[in-house]
Amino acid sequence: MVLPANRKRARSDSEKEARRGAILDAARRLIDQDGFDGVTMSAVAKEAAVSKGTLYLYVHTKEELFLALFVEAMEQVVCRIEAEATSVTLIEVMGRVPAEVPLFVPLLARLVAVIEANVPDEPLFAEKRRMHTMGARVARLISNVTGAPEDLARDASKALMLTMQGAAQFDIAARRDLSGVPDDLRPAFEGQEFSCSFPLAARLILSGLTPSSAVN
Amino acid sequence: MVLPANRKRARSDSEKEARRGAILDAARRLIDQDGFDGVTMSAVAKEAAVSKGTLYLYVHTKEELFLALFVEAMEQVVCRIEAEATSVTLIEVMGRVPAEVPLFVPLLARLVAVIEANVPDEPLFAEKRRMHTMGARVARLISNVTGAPEDLARDASKALMLTMQGAAQFDIAARRDLSGVPDDLRPAFEGQEFSCSFPLAARLILSGLTPSSAVN
Amino acid sequence: MVLPANRKRARSDSEKEARRGAILDAARRLIDQDGFDGVTMSAVAKEAAVSKGTLYLYVHTKEELFLALFVEAMEQVVCRIEAEATSVTLIEVMGRVPAEVPLFVPLLARLVAVIEANVPDEPLFAEKRRMHTMGARVARLISNVTGAPEDLARDASKALMLTMQGAAQFDIAARRDLSGVPDDLRPAFEGQEFSCSFPLAARLILSGLTPSSAVN
Amino acid sequence: MVLPANRKRARSDSEKEARRGAILDAARRLIDQDGFDGVTMSAVAKEAAVSKGTLYLYVHTKEELFLALFVEAMEQVVCRIEAEATSVTLIEVMGRVPAEVPLFVPLLARLVAVIEANVPDEPLFAEKRRMHTMGARVARLISNVTGAPEDLARDASKALMLTMQGAAQFDIAARRDLSGVPDDLRPAFEGQEFSCSFPLAARLILSGLTPSSAVN
DNA sequence: TATGAATGAGAATTCATTCAT
DNA sequence: GATGAATGAATTCTCATTCAT
Numbered sequence: 026m027v028l029p030a031n032r033k034r035a036r037s038d039s040e041k042e043a044r045r046g047a048i049l050d051a052a053r054r055l056i057d058q059d060g061f062d063g064v065t066m067s068a069v070a071k072e073a074a075v076s077k078g079t080l081y082l083y084v085h086t087k088e089e090l091f092l093a094l095f096v097e098a099m100e101q102v103v104c105r106i107e108a109e110a111t112s113v114t115l116i117e118v119m120g121r122v123p124a125e126v127p128l129f130v131p132l133l134a135r136l137v138a139v140i141e142a143n144v145p146d147e148p149l150f151a152e153k154r155r156m157h158t159m160g161a162r163v164a165r166l167i168s169n170v171t172g173a174p175e176d177l178a179r180d181a182s183k184a185l186m187l188t189m190q191g192a193a194q195f196d197i198a199a200r201r202d203l204s205g206v207p208d209d210l211r212p213a214f215e216g217q218e219f220s221c222s223f224p225l226a227a228r229l230i231l232s233g234l235t236p237s238s239a240v241n
Numbered sequence: 242m243v244l245p246a247n248r249k250r251a252r253s254d255s256e257k258e259a260r261r262g263a264i265l266d267a268a269r270r271l272i273d274q275d276g277f278d279g280v281t282m283s284a285v286a287k288e289a290a291v292s293k294g295t296l297y298l299y300v301h302t303k304e305e306l307f308l309a310l311f312v313e314a315m316e317q318v319v320c321r322i323e324a325e326a327t328s329v330t331l332i333e334v335m336g337r338v339p340a341e342v343p344l345f346v347p348l349l350a351r352l353v354a355v356i357e358a359n360v361p362d363e364p365l366f367a368e369k370r371r372m373h374t375m376g377a378r379v380a381r382l383i384s385n386v387t388g389a390p391e392d393l394a395r396d397a398s399k400a401l402m403l404t405m406q407g408a409a410q411f412d413i414a415a416r417r418d419l420s421g422v423p424d425d426l427r428p429a430f431e432g433q434e435f436s437c438s439f440p441l442a443a444r445l446i447l448s449g450l451t452p453s454s455a456v457n
Numbered sequence: 458m459v460l461p462a463n464r465k466r467a468r469s470d471s472e473k474e475a476r477r478g479a480i481l482d483a484a485r486r487l488i489d490q491d492g493f494d495g496v497t498m499s500a501v502a503k504e505a506a507v508s509k510g511t512l513y514l515y516v517h518t519k520e521e522l523f524l525a526l527f528v529e530a531m532e533q534v535v536c537r538i539e540a541e542a543t544s545v546t547l548i549e550v551m552g553r554v555p556a557e558v559p560l561f562v563p564l565l566a567r568l569v570a571v572i573e574a575n576v577p578d579e580p581l582f583a584e585k586r587r588m589h590t591m592g593a594r595v596a597r598l599i600s601n602v603t604g605a606p607e608d609l610a611r612d613a614s615k616a617l618m619l620t621m622q623g624a625a626q627f628d629i630a631a632r633r634d635l636s637g638v639p640d641d642l643r644p645a646f647e648g649q650e651f652s653c654s655f656p657l658a659a660r661l662i663l664s665g666l667t668p669s670s671a672v673n
Numbered sequence: 674m675v676l677p678a679n680r681k682r683a684r685s686d687s688e689k690e691a692r693r694g695a696i697l698d699a700a701r702r703l704i705d706q707d708g709f710d711g712v713t714m715s716a717v718a719k720e721a722a723v724s725k726g727t728l729y730l731y732v733h734t735k736e737e738l739f740l741a742l743f744v745e746a747m748e749q750v751v752c753r754i755e756a757e758a759t760s761v762t763l764i765e766v767m768g769r770v771p772a773e774v775p776l777f778v779p780l781l782a783r784l785v786a787v788i789e790a791n792v793p794d795e796p797l798f799a800e801k802r803r804m805h806t807m808g809a810r811v812a813r814l815i816s817n818v819t820g821a822p823e824d825l826a827r828d829a830s831k832a833l834m835l836t837m838q839g840a841a842q843f844d845i846a847a848r849r850d851l852s853g854v855p856d857d858l859r860p861a862f863e864g865q866e867f868s869c870s871f872p873l874a875a876r877l878i879l880s881g882l883t884p885s886s887a888v889n
Numbered sequence: 890t891a892t893g894a895a896t897g898a899g900a901a902t903t904c905a906t907t908c909a910t
Numbered sequence: 911g912a913t914g915a916a917t918g919a920a921t922t923c924t925c926a927t928t929c930a931t
Contacts, residue, residue, distance in 0.1 A: 062358075066926060076892045078929085087926065137410040138350050142278075150426055157429050184442035188400065190407030194353040210366055213373050226400035230445045250909060250915050257915090282901060292917045297902070494790075498905060508913040510908085519905065569842040570782050574710075582858055589861050616874035620832070622839030626785040642798055645805050658832035662877045682894050682930060689894090713921060724896045729923065 120224025134193035192223035336440025408439035552656025566625035624655035768872025782841035840871035
């Protein structure tokens with residue numbers, strides 16, 4: 026197979042994958058840098074060193090891009106939890122890992138109301154399927170680790186997702202510039218970071234399932 | 242409540258209050274009708290039978306309008322919970338009432354990421370203060386009703402707020418048109434309504450505090 | 458004549474005059490404080506401790522207000538020049554005084570293109586008449602002081618007004634925040650203040666009329 | 674200059690230049706037609722047969738558009754003066770040409786107080802640089818033609834710019850509808866056209882530099 | 890495939906002025 | 911005379927997406 030020496034087009038599948046990856050990375054960098062609402066498709070194209078037209082060849086919508094970003098982050102979260110959780114560390118791990126995977130929390134906070142609301146059906150369903158599978162994996166993990174029956178574990182898993190959603194919201198508020206916030210309102214912002222609020226609630230939820238030793 | 246013939250001028254404070262109320266009502270109707278992102282200030286003005294200038298006399302920003310709507314809804318929620326909750330009904334009431342107060346859930350879902358993010362500081366702080374006070378009332382109620390110590394009740398109250406936030410998110414997804422959703426994905430949407438998911442999680446959270454009789 | 462003890466209405470002419478003066482003063486303060494384009498009629502009303510309705514009882518238009526301000530400033534300028542100018546000091550005085558009377562320069566800069574363009578005919582004509590009279594006084598003064606014939610003095614006076622207008626424009630540019638201006642452009646802003654540029658040009662214009670002693 | 678069939682895309686730089694030119698021309702036509710304050714960006718887009726988005730591709734701000742218009746006019750003025758001025762005709766040329774280049778005078782009248790005040794720094798600096806260069810060319814010309822030393826020529830050039838600014842202001846007033854102006858005020862408007870007032874002042878300023886033969 | 894010029898709907902907000910009380 | 915609530919016209923500019931080249 027003779028390939029032209031200076032081929033600019035990504036024809037093979039692996040090249041396409043690589044280019045798509047570059048685009049997602051560019052988006053990640055921009056979210057970090059300019060905040061969520063500051064990201065524009067033009068900027069993503071430029072950051073990925075790709076034209077706008079090409080960008081839309083790999084990603085059909087702005088929100089689809091964000092959704093892909095979220096699913097990848099969620100995959101990392103689930104994998105790491107599976108790798109690290111034991112009956113002793115479950116709660117600690119579940120409280121810590123989501124906060125450690127970059128962009129997972131802020132993307133989660135916008136997932137439903139902002140992102141999913143604007144993704145067309147087909148791609149939405151595809152990603153939802155992946156999320157659902159991951160949810161099942163977490164439920165199974167909880168069941169295995171705590172010894173709780175499957176259905177209880179599934180409820181707990183659902184409750185954790187709810188709570189995680191909520192904690193992600195509060196995290197947004199917690200990250201605002203606090204100078205300028207009157208003293209009496211400080212507590213309404215401070216200490217609402219995901220890594221504070223979620224573990225607290227996770228403990229309440231999981232404590233019913235786990236042997237007392239794990240609850241801490 | 243003296244509702245001025247709409248063409249007239251609201252001179253007394255009570256007339257002004259009434260007119261502001263009329264504006265909020267108009268907004269409520271439009272949210273119902275056109276959905277969240279479909280609401281425009283022009284439409285609100287027209288629906289309230291008021292000029293755009295007048296609208297801005299009573300509400301300084303679109304998001305301020307939504308925030309006000311949320312706080313009023315939250316007030317209703319808290320009042321009704323205080324009125325109805327007993328040691329026996331606490332969990333049931335807390336699971337039911339938020340879903341019954343119109344617009345509370347969808348507004349809650351957008352509260353942090355969409356609404357608060359766009360409200361200028363001063364009005365934000367004012368409303369936050371009201372919310373904070375209501376939060377304290379709920380914590381006190383939980384403490385009174387369950388007999389749990391204050392600090393435990395405060396933690397539970399916080400966890401409940403997190404969970405409520407999350408449940409509000411899921412509620413958005415649950416309300417989408419389900420025809421067209423592939424069968425294998427149905428469970429990812431169905432049964433995620435606020436009134437299903439929140440009580441479930443609330444039970445997990447509150448069960449640690451309450452005597453077993455109250456848990457169910 | 459029995460006057461009611463606590464009379465809030467300005468009925469006598471002198472009272473009206475006083476109130477009008479208060480309004481003009483309020484406007485002056487606001488221009489100083491918020492800059493030209495920052496002044497709103499609402500703010501003027503508040504600063505003058507008068508209702509908006511009342512404000513419009515004394516001043517028919519925003520621009521009319523500014524025009525009145527300008528004419529008063531011009532009156533001061535002309536009076537002071539008449540008082541201070543001698544054959545020796547003419548140029549120095551004419552270069553210095555306009556810059557010393559508050560608001561004269563910035564109002565002059567907007568006089569034609571911004572202010573007069575929006576004043577209705579009747580009040581415009583009234584104020585124009587006053588300005589014209591003052592122009593004549595200046596021409597007479599120049600003639601007296603330099604000994605130049607009337608018509609030459611009138612031409613010089615006109616040329617001076619042109620130049621003053623232009624110098625007022627440049628003054629605006631000179632007063633902008635200079636940090637951020639690249640070094641090579643500094644000279645395009647610096648040293649363009651009215652008090653620098655106008656005397657220079659005034660000297661060129663008057664030097665043809667005055668005996669050499671007065672030129673410097 | 675390849676003017677693309679207006680629906681086509683301007684790919685080459687020369688096509689882009691042409692399109693930008695078409696936009697500026699459209700703006701010129703509208704200023705003529707509707708007067709200064711009557712020009713809106715929507716109208717410019719329509720007149721240029723371009724979408725609003727495209728308009729903003731070529732011009733970043735309304736005021737930037739006006740500034741560009743002024744700089745182009747100034748370029749014409751300076752070129753023509755350079756082409757036509759001799760030691761004999763200098764004053765006559767400098768008095769006539771600015772009035773002959775379309776839009777130069779009315780744009781100059783609004784240059785500082787209206788236009789520059791609303792142009793963001795970067796584009797402002799770029800255009801200021803061009804203006805500054807042109808100012809230097811005029812100074813050099815004056816020096817060459819009159820034989821006056823450089824610094825004197827520079828002062829005269831500055832004074833001329835001041836005066837030109839002022840004359841442009843008066844020109845606005847002179848162009849208003851005179852029917853309706855009371856007789857005694859006629860002289861305050863009539864004969865204030867740029868082409869009357871500026872040459873008169875220019876003569877006063879330049880006469881000090883030039884050999885008597887050139888003065889008239 | 891890749892490009893980037895073109896699109897255009899869309900919406901929030903301000904503030905001078907008026908007029909009901 | 912005084913008030914201040916009501917008015918509403920009027921305009922800029924953004925940015926996701928498309929499509930001619």
